[in-house]
Amino acid sequence: MPDNRPNRRPLASRDTGWARRLSSRLAATSVTPNQISIAGMVAALGSGLCFWAVGNADGLGRALLLILAAGMCQIRLLCNLLDGMVAIEAGRGSPDGGFWNEFPDRVSDALILAGVGLGLGAAALGWAAVSFAFLTAYVRELGSNLGQPADFSGPMAKPHRMALITGAALLAILEPLWGGDGGVLYIALWSVAVGAGLTALRRGYRLVAALHA
Template sequence: MVDLSNRRPLASRQTGWAAQVTRWLAGTTVTPNQISIAGMVAAAGAGAAFWSAGGVAGWGRALLLVLAAGLCQLRLLCNLFDGMVAVEAGRGGPDGGFWNEFPDRVSDLLILLGLGLSLSAPSLGWAAAAMAFLTAYLRELGVNCGLPADFSGPMAKQHRMALVTGATLLSLAEPLWQGHGQILYLALWLLVIGTGLTALRRAVRLVRALRARG
Protein backbone atom coordinates (compact mmCIF):
# COMPACT_ATOMS: atom_id res chain seq x y z
CA MET A 1 0.00 0.00 0.00
CA VAL A 2 1.37 3.41 -1.03
CA ASP A 3 1.33 6.09 1.67
CA LEU A 4 -0.48 9.12 0.21
CA SER A 5 -0.63 11.17 3.41
CA ASN A 6 2.38 13.28 2.43
CA ARG A 7 1.60 13.65 -1.26
CA ARG A 8 1.69 17.17 -2.72
CA PRO A 9 -1.91 18.34 -3.36
CA LEU A 10 -2.34 19.21 -7.06
CA ALA A 11 -5.59 20.24 -8.71
CA SER A 12 -4.23 19.14 -12.10
CA ARG A 13 -4.12 15.55 -10.84
CA GLN A 14 -7.94 15.50 -10.86
CA THR A 15 -8.36 16.72 -14.44
CA GLY A 16 -9.58 14.54 -17.28
CA TRP A 17 -6.57 15.19 -19.51
CA ALA A 18 -4.16 14.13 -16.76
CA ALA A 19 -6.10 10.90 -16.21
CA GLN A 20 -6.11 10.22 -19.95
CA VAL A 21 -2.37 10.75 -20.31
CA THR A 22 -1.78 8.56 -17.25
CA ARG A 23 -3.82 5.74 -18.78
CA TRP A 24 -1.83 6.04 -21.99
CA LEU A 25 1.50 5.99 -20.14
CA ALA A 26 0.36 3.02 -18.07
CA GLY A 27 -0.21 1.12 -21.31
CA THR A 28 3.42 1.60 -22.35
CA THR A 29 6.65 0.20 -20.95
CA VAL A 30 7.62 3.60 -19.53
CA THR A 31 8.25 3.45 -15.78
CA PRO A 32 7.67 6.23 -13.22
CA ASN A 33 11.42 6.41 -12.63
CA GLN A 34 12.06 6.96 -16.33
CA ILE A 35 9.55 9.81 -16.32
CA SER A 36 11.42 11.31 -13.36
CA ILE A 37 14.67 11.09 -15.31
CA ALA A 38 12.98 12.74 -18.29
CA GLY A 39 12.08 15.62 -15.96
CA MET A 40 15.77 16.10 -15.14
CA VAL A 41 16.64 16.03 -18.84
CA ALA A 42 14.00 18.71 -19.49
CA ALA A 43 15.44 20.81 -16.65
CA ALA A 44 18.95 20.42 -18.07
CA GLY A 45 17.66 21.61 -21.43
CA ALA A 46 15.94 24.58 -19.80
CA GLY A 47 19.09 25.53 -17.91
CA ALA A 48 21.20 25.26 -21.07
CA ALA A 49 18.69 27.33 -23.04
CA PHE A 50 18.71 30.05 -20.37
CA TRP A 51 22.51 30.10 -20.27
CA SER A 52 22.76 30.28 -24.07
CA ALA A 53 20.15 33.04 -24.26
CA GLY A 54 22.34 35.27 -22.14
CA GLY A 55 24.87 35.68 -24.92
CA VAL A 56 22.61 36.36 -27.90
CA ALA A 57 20.00 38.89 -28.94
CA GLY A 58 17.12 39.20 -31.37
CA TRP A 59 15.24 36.17 -32.62
CA GLY A 60 17.88 33.78 -31.37
CA ARG A 61 17.39 34.94 -27.80
CA ALA A 62 13.60 34.87 -28.17
CA LEU A 63 13.62 31.28 -29.45
CA LEU A 64 15.92 30.14 -26.65
CA LEU A 65 13.71 31.78 -24.02
CA VAL A 66 10.57 30.18 -25.44
CA LEU A 67 12.38 26.83 -25.42
CA ALA A 68 13.48 27.36 -21.80
CA ALA A 69 9.95 28.26 -20.70
CA GLY A 70 8.50 25.22 -22.46
CA LEU A 71 11.06 22.89 -20.90
CA CYS A 72 10.32 24.29 -17.43
CA GLN A 73 6.70 23.32 -17.93
CA LEU A 74 7.70 19.92 -19.32
CA ARG A 75 9.69 19.40 -16.12
CA LEU A 76 6.50 20.02 -14.11
CA LEU A 77 4.51 17.65 -16.32
CA CYS A 78 7.08 14.93 -15.70
CA ASN A 79 6.79 15.64 -11.96
CA LEU A 80 3.02 15.21 -12.28
CA PHE A 81 2.98 12.02 -14.32
CA ASP A 82 5.74 10.11 -12.57
CA GLY A 83 3.61 10.16 -9.43
CA MET A 84 0.35 9.45 -11.22
CA VAL A 85 1.78 6.46 -13.06
CA ALA A 86 3.28 5.21 -9.81
CA VAL A 87 0.15 5.69 -7.68
CA GLU A 88 -2.96 5.82 -9.85
CA ALA A 89 -1.63 3.20 -12.28
CA GLY A 90 -0.09 1.14 -9.46
CA ARG A 91 3.38 0.92 -11.01
CA GLY A 92 5.49 2.33 -8.20
CA GLY A 93 8.70 0.60 -7.16
CA PRO A 94 10.59 0.20 -3.89
CA ASP A 95 12.98 3.00 -4.87
CA GLY A 96 10.16 5.42 -5.70
CA GLY A 97 10.93 7.63 -2.72
CA PHE A 98 14.37 8.42 -4.10
CA TRP A 99 13.08 9.21 -7.58
CA ASN A 100 10.31 11.35 -6.12
CA GLU A 101 12.78 13.74 -4.46
CA PHE A 102 16.23 13.56 -6.03
CA PRO A 103 15.22 14.64 -9.57
CA ASP A 104 13.41 17.69 -8.16
CA ARG A 105 16.56 18.92 -6.44
CA VAL A 106 18.67 18.37 -9.56
CA SER A 107 16.05 20.10 -11.72
CA ASP A 108 15.88 23.13 -9.41
CA LEU A 109 19.67 23.43 -9.50
CA LEU A 110 19.94 23.15 -13.29
CA ILE A 111 17.16 25.63 -14.06
CA LEU A 112 18.01 28.25 -11.45
CA LEU A 113 21.75 28.13 -12.02
CA GLY A 114 21.21 28.31 -15.78
CA LEU A 115 19.04 31.37 -15.24
CA GLY A 116 21.69 32.98 -13.06
CA LEU A 117 24.40 32.28 -15.62
CA SER A 118 22.28 33.82 -18.37
CA LEU A 119 22.22 37.06 -16.37
CA SER A 120 25.94 36.93 -15.52
CA ALA A 121 24.85 36.50 -11.90
CA PRO A 122 25.78 32.90 -11.01
CA SER A 123 25.82 33.70 -7.29
CA LEU A 124 22.17 34.71 -7.53
CA GLY A 125 21.37 31.44 -9.27
CA TRP A 126 23.20 29.50 -6.54
CA ALA A 127 21.31 31.46 -3.88
CA ALA A 128 17.97 30.62 -5.51
CA ALA A 129 18.92 26.93 -5.69
CA ALA A 130 20.05 26.94 -2.06
CA MET A 131 16.75 28.44 -0.91
CA ALA A 132 14.83 25.87 -2.96
CA PHE A 133 16.86 23.08 -1.35
CA LEU A 134 16.20 24.53 2.11
CA THR A 135 12.43 24.56 1.63
CA ALA A 136 12.50 20.93 0.53
CA TYR A 137 14.74 20.01 3.47
CA LEU A 138 12.36 21.59 5.97
CA ARG A 139 9.42 19.71 4.45
CA GLU A 140 11.25 16.40 4.75
CA LEU A 141 12.52 17.29 8.23
CA GLY A 142 8.92 17.76 9.35
CA VAL A 143 7.96 14.39 7.91
CA ASN A 144 10.89 12.74 9.69
CA CYS A 145 9.65 14.34 12.91
CA GLY A 146 6.30 12.64 12.41
CA LEU A 147 4.39 15.65 11.04
CA PRO A 148 2.46 16.02 7.77
CA ALA A 149 4.45 17.33 4.81
CA ASP A 150 4.33 21.11 4.62
CA PHE A 151 3.93 22.28 1.02
CA SER A 152 3.15 25.88 1.94
CA GLY A 153 4.39 28.82 -0.13
CA PRO A 154 4.66 31.59 -1.10
CA MET A 155 7.36 30.08 -3.31
CA ALA A 156 6.91 26.31 -3.38
CA LYS A 157 8.05 24.36 -6.45
CA GLN A 158 5.05 25.10 -8.64
CA HIS A 159 5.16 28.78 -7.67
CA ARG A 160 8.87 28.99 -8.55
CA MET A 161 8.33 27.48 -11.97
CA ALA A 162 5.30 29.69 -12.59
CA LEU A 163 7.37 32.78 -11.77
CA VAL A 164 10.29 31.67 -13.95
CA THR A 165 8.03 30.75 -16.87
CA GLY A 166 5.94 33.92 -16.65
CA ALA A 167 8.98 36.18 -16.36
CA THR A 168 10.66 34.40 -19.27
CA LEU A 169 7.70 34.93 -21.56
CA LEU A 170 7.26 38.52 -20.39
CA SER A 171 10.93 39.22 -21.12
CA LEU A 172 10.24 38.52 -24.80
CA ALA A 173 8.83 42.06 -24.92
CA GLU A 174 12.06 43.66 -23.64
CA PRO A 175 13.26 44.70 -27.13
CA LEU A 176 10.34 47.16 -27.17
CA TRP A 177 12.24 49.32 -24.66
CA GLN A 178 15.74 48.04 -25.58
CA GLY A 179 15.93 45.95 -22.46
CA HIS A 180 17.98 42.78 -22.01
CA GLY A 181 17.44 40.58 -18.98
CA GLN A 182 16.03 43.09 -16.51
CA ILE A 183 12.75 41.20 -16.05
CA LEU A 184 14.49 37.87 -15.45
CA TYR A 185 16.95 39.52 -13.07
CA LEU A 186 14.09 40.97 -11.04
CA ALA A 187 12.24 37.62 -11.12
CA LEU A 188 15.32 35.80 -9.83
CA TRP A 189 15.63 38.24 -6.94
CA LEU A 190 11.93 37.80 -6.17
CA LEU A 191 12.44 34.05 -6.25
CA VAL A 192 15.38 34.19 -3.83
CA ILE A 193 13.52 36.43 -1.40
CA GLY A 194 10.21 34.58 -1.73
CA THR A 195 11.81 31.16 -1.32
CA GLY A 196 13.75 32.41 1.68
CA LEU A 197 10.49 33.58 3.25
CA THR A 198 8.95 30.20 2.43
CA ALA A 199 11.80 28.43 4.23
CA LEU A 200 11.38 30.74 7.23
CA ARG A 201 7.62 30.16 7.28
CA ARG A 202 8.04 26.39 7.14
CA ALA A 203 10.63 26.49 9.91
CA VAL A 204 8.32 28.51 12.16
CA ARG A 205 5.37 26.20 11.40
CA LEU A 206 7.51 23.15 12.13
CA VAL A 207 8.71 24.44 15.50
CA ARG A 208 5.18 25.45 16.49
CA ALA A 209 3.81 22.04 15.50
CA LEU A 210 6.49 20.23 17.48
CA ARG A 211 5.85 22.36 20.56
CA ALA A 212 2.11 21.89 20.28
CA ARG A 213 2.58 18.14 20.12
CA GLY A 214 4.54 18.30 23.33
Protein backbone atom coordinates in the same frame (compact mmCIF):
# COMPACT_ATOMS: atom_id res chain seq x y z
CA MET B 1 -10.63 9.52 -6.85
CA PRO B 2 -8.52 12.38 -5.46
CA ASP B 3 -5.47 11.40 -3.46
CA ASN B 4 -5.58 13.08 -0.04
CA ARG B 5 -2.45 11.59 1.51
CA PRO B 6 -0.77 14.17 3.77
CA ASN B 7 2.71 13.67 2.31
CA ARG B 8 1.74 14.18 -1.31
CA ARG B 9 1.66 17.64 -2.87
CA PRO B 10 -1.96 18.73 -3.47
CA LEU B 11 -2.36 19.50 -7.18
CA ALA B 12 -5.64 20.38 -8.86
CA SER B 13 -4.18 19.26 -12.20
CA ARG B 14 -3.94 15.70 -10.88
CA ASP B 15 -7.73 15.42 -11.00
CA THR B 16 -8.17 16.80 -14.52
CA GLY B 17 -9.36 14.60 -17.35
CA TRP B 18 -6.34 15.25 -19.57
CA ALA B 19 -3.89 14.30 -16.82
CA ARG B 20 -5.74 11.08 -16.05
CA ARG B 21 -5.94 10.14 -19.72
CA LEU B 22 -2.24 10.82 -20.26
CA SER B 23 -1.19 8.90 -17.15
CA SER B 24 -3.42 5.97 -18.16
CA ARG B 25 -1.79 5.85 -21.59
CA LEU B 26 1.67 5.94 -20.05
CA ALA B 27 0.71 3.23 -17.57
CA ALA B 28 -0.28 1.01 -20.50
CA THR B 29 3.26 1.23 -21.89
CA SER B 30 6.57 -0.07 -20.60
CA VAL B 31 7.58 3.43 -19.43
CA THR B 32 8.27 3.44 -15.69
CA PRO B 33 7.64 6.29 -13.21
CA ASN B 34 11.40 6.51 -12.61
CA GLN B 35 12.02 6.99 -16.33
CA ILE B 36 9.46 9.81 -16.35
CA SER B 37 11.35 11.40 -13.44
CA ILE B 38 14.60 11.16 -15.40
CA ALA B 39 12.89 12.75 -18.41
CA GLY B 40 11.98 15.66 -16.14
CA MET B 41 15.65 16.16 -15.29
CA VAL B 42 16.55 16.08 -18.98
CA ALA B 43 13.91 18.77 -19.66
CA ALA B 44 15.32 20.85 -16.79
CA LEU B 45 18.81 20.49 -18.24
CA GLY B 46 17.55 21.73 -21.59
CA SER B 47 15.80 24.65 -19.92
CA GLY B 48 18.88 25.61 -17.92
CA LEU B 49 21.11 25.47 -21.00
CA CYS B 50 18.67 27.66 -22.94
CA PHE B 51 18.57 30.21 -20.12
CA TRP B 52 22.38 30.20 -20.03
CA ALA B 53 22.59 30.69 -23.80
CA VAL B 54 20.15 33.62 -23.65
CA GLY B 55 22.95 35.72 -22.18
CA ASN B 56 24.85 35.61 -25.49
CA ALA B 57 21.90 35.78 -27.88
CA ASP B 58 19.77 38.52 -29.33
CA GLY B 59 16.93 39.03 -31.77
CA LEU B 60 15.02 36.00 -32.96
CA GLY B 61 17.56 33.58 -31.49
CA ARG B 62 17.03 35.04 -28.02
CA ALA B 63 13.26 34.83 -28.35
CA LEU B 64 13.42 31.19 -29.45
CA LEU B 65 15.73 30.30 -26.57
CA LEU B 66 13.36 31.92 -24.08
CA ILE B 67 10.38 30.06 -25.54
CA LEU B 68 12.28 26.76 -25.36
CA ALA B 69 13.42 27.48 -21.80
CA ALA B 70 9.87 28.25 -20.69
CA GLY B 71 8.47 25.23 -22.47
CA MET B 72 10.96 22.84 -20.93
CA CYS B 73 10.23 24.28 -17.47
CA GLN B 74 6.65 23.20 -17.98
CA ILE B 75 7.67 19.80 -19.36
CA ARG B 76 9.68 19.34 -16.17
CA LEU B 77 6.52 20.03 -14.12
CA LEU B 78 4.47 17.73 -16.35
CA CYS B 79 6.94 14.91 -15.72
CA ASN B 80 6.74 15.65 -11.98
CA LEU B 81 2.97 15.26 -12.20
CA LEU B 82 2.91 12.13 -14.32
CA ASP B 83 5.59 10.13 -12.51
CA GLY B 84 3.53 10.19 -9.33
CA MET B 85 0.28 9.47 -11.11
CA VAL B 86 1.71 6.46 -12.94
CA ALA B 87 3.33 5.21 -9.73
CA ILE B 88 0.35 5.65 -7.42
CA GLU B 89 -2.90 5.82 -9.37
CA ALA B 90 -1.72 3.16 -11.83
CA GLY B 91 0.03 1.06 -9.18
CA ARG B 92 3.42 1.11 -10.92
CA GLY B 93 5.52 2.18 -7.95
CA SER B 94 8.92 0.66 -7.13
CA PRO B 95 11.02 0.24 -3.97
CA ASP B 96 13.31 3.13 -4.99
CA GLY B 97 10.41 5.39 -5.98
CA GLY B 98 10.96 7.68 -2.99
CA PHE B 99 14.46 8.50 -4.21
CA TRP B 100 13.28 9.24 -7.75
CA ASN B 101 10.45 11.35 -6.39
CA GLU B 102 12.81 13.76 -4.61
CA PHE B 103 16.29 13.62 -6.16
CA PRO B 104 15.25 14.72 -9.68
CA ASP B 105 13.42 17.72 -8.23
CA ARG B 106 16.56 19.00 -6.53
CA VAL B 107 18.64 18.45 -9.67
CA SER B 108 16.02 20.16 -11.82
CA ASP B 109 15.80 23.19 -9.52
CA ALA B 110 19.58 23.55 -9.63
CA LEU B 111 19.80 23.23 -13.41
CA ILE B 112 17.08 25.78 -14.14
CA LEU B 113 17.84 28.41 -11.51
CA ALA B 114 21.60 28.23 -11.98
CA GLY B 115 21.05 28.46 -15.73
CA VAL B 116 19.06 31.67 -15.31
CA GLY B 117 21.81 33.11 -13.11
CA LEU B 118 24.57 32.19 -15.56
CA GLY B 119 22.64 33.69 -18.46
CA LEU B 120 22.29 36.95 -16.54
CA GLY B 121 25.94 37.00 -15.53
CA ALA B 122 24.75 36.69 -11.92
CA ALA B 123 25.92 33.20 -10.97
CA ALA B 124 25.95 34.00 -7.25
CA LEU B 125 22.30 35.04 -7.35
CA GLY B 126 21.43 31.87 -9.26
CA TRP B 127 23.13 29.66 -6.70
CA ALA B 128 21.48 31.62 -3.87
CA ALA B 129 18.10 30.85 -5.42
CA VAL B 130 19.12 27.19 -5.72
CA SER B 131 20.21 27.07 -2.08
CA PHE B 132 16.98 28.56 -0.74
CA ALA B 133 14.93 26.29 -3.00
CA PHE B 134 16.79 23.33 -1.52
CA LEU B 135 16.12 24.68 1.97
CA THR B 136 12.36 24.71 1.41
CA ALA B 137 12.51 21.02 0.46
CA TYR B 138 14.79 20.24 3.41
CA VAL B 139 12.37 21.76 5.94
CA ARG B 140 9.47 19.86 4.37
CA GLU B 141 11.34 16.55 4.56
CA LEU B 142 12.55 17.33 8.08
CA GLY B 143 8.94 17.77 9.14
CA SER B 144 7.98 14.44 7.58
CA ASN B 145 10.86 12.71 9.37
CA LEU B 146 9.63 14.21 12.64
CA GLY B 147 6.19 12.72 12.12
CA GLN B 148 4.43 15.79 10.76
CA PRO B 149 2.46 16.08 7.50
CA ALA B 150 4.57 17.39 4.65
CA ASP B 151 4.29 21.19 4.42
CA PHE B 152 3.94 22.33 0.81
CA SER B 153 3.10 25.93 1.69
CA GLY B 154 4.50 28.92 -0.20
CA PRO B 155 4.97 31.71 -1.05
CA MET B 156 7.65 30.15 -3.30
CA ALA B 157 7.07 26.39 -3.38
CA LYS B 158 8.19 24.46 -6.47
CA PRO B 159 5.10 25.15 -8.63
CA HIS B 160 5.31 28.86 -7.74
CA ARG B 161 9.02 29.01 -8.62
CA MET B 162 8.52 27.38 -11.97
CA ALA B 163 5.43 29.47 -12.78
CA LEU B 164 7.36 32.66 -12.02
CA ILE B 165 10.41 31.64 -14.07
CA THR B 166 8.20 30.50 -16.97
CA GLY B 167 6.21 33.72 -16.95
CA ALA B 168 9.36 35.82 -16.68
CA ALA B 169 10.93 34.00 -19.64
CA LEU B 170 7.90 34.71 -21.82
CA LEU B 171 7.69 38.33 -20.69
CA ALA B 172 11.42 38.77 -21.31
CA ILE B 173 10.77 38.10 -25.01
CA LEU B 174 9.15 41.55 -25.13
CA GLU B 175 12.02 43.35 -23.38
CA PRO B 176 13.45 44.80 -26.62
CA LEU B 177 10.23 46.80 -26.98
CA TRP B 178 11.20 48.96 -24.00
CA GLY B 179 14.96 48.62 -24.25
CA GLY B 180 15.25 46.10 -21.42
CA ASP B 181 18.25 43.82 -21.08
CA GLY B 182 17.55 40.92 -18.74
CA GLY B 183 15.77 42.92 -16.08
CA VAL B 184 12.67 40.74 -16.07
CA LEU B 185 14.58 37.52 -15.40
CA TYR B 186 16.82 39.31 -12.89
CA ILE B 187 13.80 40.45 -10.87
CA ALA B 188 12.26 36.97 -11.14
CA LEU B 189 15.45 35.30 -9.87
CA TRP B 190 15.66 37.70 -6.94
CA SER B 191 11.99 36.98 -6.22
CA VAL B 192 12.68 33.23 -6.19
CA ALA B 193 15.68 33.62 -3.87
CA VAL B 194 13.91 35.91 -1.40
CA GLY B 195 10.57 34.09 -1.68
CA ALA B 196 12.14 30.66 -1.18
CA GLY B 197 14.03 31.96 1.85
CA LEU B 198 10.76 33.26 3.33
CA THR B 199 9.08 29.96 2.49
CA ALA B 200 11.76 28.02 4.37
CA LEU B 201 11.35 30.32 7.38
CA ARG B 202 7.57 29.97 7.28
CA ARG B 203 7.73 26.19 7.05
CA GLY B 204 10.27 26.11 9.87
CA TYR B 205 8.03 28.25 12.08
CA ARG B 206 5.01 26.07 11.32
CA LEU B 207 7.01 22.92 12.03
CA VAL B 208 8.25 24.14 15.41
CA ALA B 209 4.71 25.24 16.32
CA ALA B 210 3.32 21.83 15.34
CA LEU B 211 5.96 20.02 17.40
CA HIS B 212 5.15 22.10 20.46
CA ALA B 213 1.44 21.46 19.93
